[in-house]
Amino acid sequence: MTRTDAGSAAMSPTRIRFALVALALGGFAIGSTEFVAMGLLPDIAHSMLPGIWARSHEDANAHAGLMVSAYALGVVVGAPTIAASAARLPRKRLLMWLLVAFTLTTVAAALAPNFPTLLLFRFLCGLPHGAYFGIASLVAASLMGEGKRARGVAFVLTGLTVANIVGVPAITWVGETYGWRAAYLCVAGLFALTFIAVSAAMPWQPGNPGQTLRRELSAFRHPQLWFALGMAAIGFGGFFALYTYVAPLVTDVAHLPQQPWVPLALVACGIGMFVGNLIGGHSADRSVQRTILAAFLAVMATLAFTGLFARTPALLILGIFLVGAASSVVSPAVQTRLMDVAHDAQSIAAALNHSAFNLGNSLGASLGGVVVGLGLGYRAPIWLGIGLTVLGLIIAVVSFSIERRSGRLRARTRPLNLTVPSH
Template identity: 80%
Template sequence: MPRTAAGSAVLSPARIRFALIALALGGFAIGSTEFVAMGLLPDIAHAMLPQLWAANHEDANARAGWMVSAYALGVVVGAPTIAASAAKLPRKKLLLWLLVAFTVATVAAALSPNFGSLLVFRFLCGLPHGAYFGIASLVAGDLMGEGKRVRAVAFVMTGLTVANIVGVPAITWVGETYGWRVAYLFVAGLFALTFVAIAAAVPWQPGNPEQTFRRELSAFRHPQLWFALGMGAIGFGGFFALYTYIAPLVTDVAHLPQQPWVPLVLVVCGLGMFVGNLAGGRAGDYSVKLTIFASFGAVMVSLAFTGLFARIPVLLIIGVFLVGAAASAVAPAVQSRLMDVAHDAHSIAAALNHSAFNIGNSLGAYLGGVVISFGFGYRAPVWIGLVLTLLGLVIASASFLVERRTGRLRAHTRPLELSLPAVR
C-alpha cells in the first residue's frame, strides 16, 4: 500500500481513487450550477423578466446574464475570504461545510420569487466556489504525490469539465422540459450527493494551526500575484464572453432549433473543455510558462474562427469545441502560477485562481450583454472575448518579462512543496 504525499498515513490505491473521484464530483456539481444558466438563459429571461421579454428578447437575455455575473461576484468575494479565514480548520470538515452552503443557496435560488432575489441567491451560491476548489486541489495534490501538482489541480477540475459534457446539457434539457426551477433543484441534489461521497471517501486532514488570516493575506504583497490574477481575470473573460451567450448564438446566428442543438453544442463545448483541461494539466507540469502562452494564443485563434464562421452550423460547432479546449488548458497552469508566486499562502493562492476566473466570468458576461443591448448582435461578444484574451496575453508577457529582469521568482521552474499535514 502506498503512502500519501504527506508521508505517514497508508492508503490503498482504491481509497485514493475513491477520494479523488469524490473531490471531482464536487467539481461536477459546481460546474453544473455555474454553467447551466448559459443554456437556460432564454428560459430564465422569459420566466423572471416577462415584461422585458415581451418588449425585447435581446434586452431580456442581456439582463438575465446578470445572474452569471452575480454568481461570479460571489466567487470573487468568497474565495479569498473563506480560504484565508478557514486555513486552520481541518480540510475535510471545511469541504463538508462548503457543500452544505452550496446546497442551501441553490435550493433558495430555485425558489426565488423574483429576479432580484434570484441575483442575491446566485451571489450567495458563488461564495463557497473558490474555497472548495482551492482546498480540494490541495487535498488532491497530497493524495497524488510530489511532481503531480498541476495534474492534481486538473483532476479536481475534471469534474467541472465533465459537467459541461454531461451535467449541463442534461440539466438544460430538464430545465427546458420541466422548468428552470426544477433544474436548479436537481443541481442541489448533486451537492447533497457530493457531501455524502466526501464524508465517506476523503481522509481526514488537519488544518495548519500556524496559519493565520494575516499570513494568508500576505500573498497580496507580491507583485507577481497581481500579474497572475490579472492574466486569469482578464484573459479568461474571453471564454465567458462567448459561453454566456452560447444559446442565442446557436439559435439566432446559426439558426438552429433550440432542441436538440443548444444541449448538443454545450456537450461539444464540454468535450473541448475536458480535453483541454487534461492536456493543460500535463503540459503545465512540464512548463507553466509555455502552457499559458500557447493556450492564450489558441483561445484567440479559436475565437476569431468562431466569430467569422458562426453563421455556418458545422463551423460554429468546431469553433466552440476549440474555444473550450484552449480556454480550459489555461486554468491549471494559471492556478499553478498563483501557488508559485504566493509563497507560503497556499490556501488562498489555490482559491484565488477561481476568483480570477470568475472576475473574467463576470466581465465577459457583462461586456457581452452591453454590446448585445447596444444592438450589435449575438456575435459581438465573441469579438469582445478576443480583445479580453489579447489583454490577458499582454499581462502574462509583462509578468514573465518583469520576472526575468528582477530574477526574484524561480519557484515556477520546480515543483512546489505543499507542506500539508499527514493524512489519516
C-alpha cells in the first residue's frame, strides 16, 4: 500500500494509476480547448470576421489569432487568483468546480453570436486552466512520492500532449466538417466526462486550512520565482509564435491542401510534445537546471530548422515535430523549479507555471500576428520565436548564476563551529 498526501487514505498502486489517469484526462480536455483554435483559425476567421476576410485572408487570420491570446490572458489572470484564494479548499472539490466552469464557458463560446463575445468567453474559459493544472500537479506529485515529483507533474501534462496527437486533430476534423461551433461542443463534452472521472477516481485530499491568501502571495517576494516565470513566459513564446500559425504555414507556405495536412501537422506536433514531456519529466528529476538550459537550446535549433525548410512539406512536418518535442521538455522542469523556489506557497507556485506558459502563448500569438499583419509572411513568426527563446535562455542563465553565487556566498559567511569536541 502507498500513502498519499497528509489526510488521504492509503491507496493501492492500481488506485493511484486510476487517479492519475483521471487527472490526465483533464489535461486532455484542456489541451483540446486550448489548441483546437490553431487548426480552425481560417474557419473561425471566415465565419466570425467576414468583412476582414473579404479584404485580406492574412489580416483575418491575424485578428482571429486574438482568440489564442484571449484564452492565454484568462490563464494568466485566473491561475494565481484562484490558486491563492482557494488553497484552503479540499483539492477534489476545487477540481470539480473548475471542471464545471470549463464546461459552461466552452458551451458559451460555441454559441457566441459575434467575435467580441467569442473573445470574452475564451478569456473566461482560460481562468480555471492554471488552477486545474496547479492543483492536479500537487496531487500527482503527492501520489508519486519523493524523488518522482517531476514525473508526477509530467503525467498530468501527458494529457495535454496526447490531446495534440488525438484530440486536437480529431476535433479539428469535426470543425472542418461540421463547423467550428460543433468542435467546441465536443470539447465541452470532454470536460463533462472529466468531471465524472475525477469524481469517481480521485481520492479526497484536504486543502491547507492554515493557508491564507497573504501567505500564498508571499511567494512573489522570492526573486528566483520571478526569474522562473520570466524564462517560461518569454522563452516558451517561441513555440507559440510558430504553433498559432501552423495551419497557414501548411497551406500558404508549403502549399499543401488543408485536408489531410493540417491535422497531420497537428498530430506531428502532438507526438513531439508527448515525447518531449516524458523526457522532460525524467530529466528534471535528475537536474532541473541542465534540463531547462538544454531544452531552450534545442528549441532555438528546431525553430531555425523549421523556418529554413518550411517550403518543403516533409521537412516542415519534421520541424513541427521537433519544435513540439524540444518545447515540451521545458514544461515539467519549470513546474518543478517553481515549486522549489516558492517555499511554503506551493498552490500558487504550481498554478503560476501555467500563467507563465500562457503569457508566452499570448505573447507569441500576438507578436506573431503583428509580423504577419505587417505582410512579412507566415515564416516571420518563426524568426520572432527564435528571438523570444534566446531571451528565455538568457533569463535562465542569469537566474542560475545568481543562485550559485548566493549559495557560495552563504557558504563562505557561515559561522565557524568553534565548539571543542568532547572525548
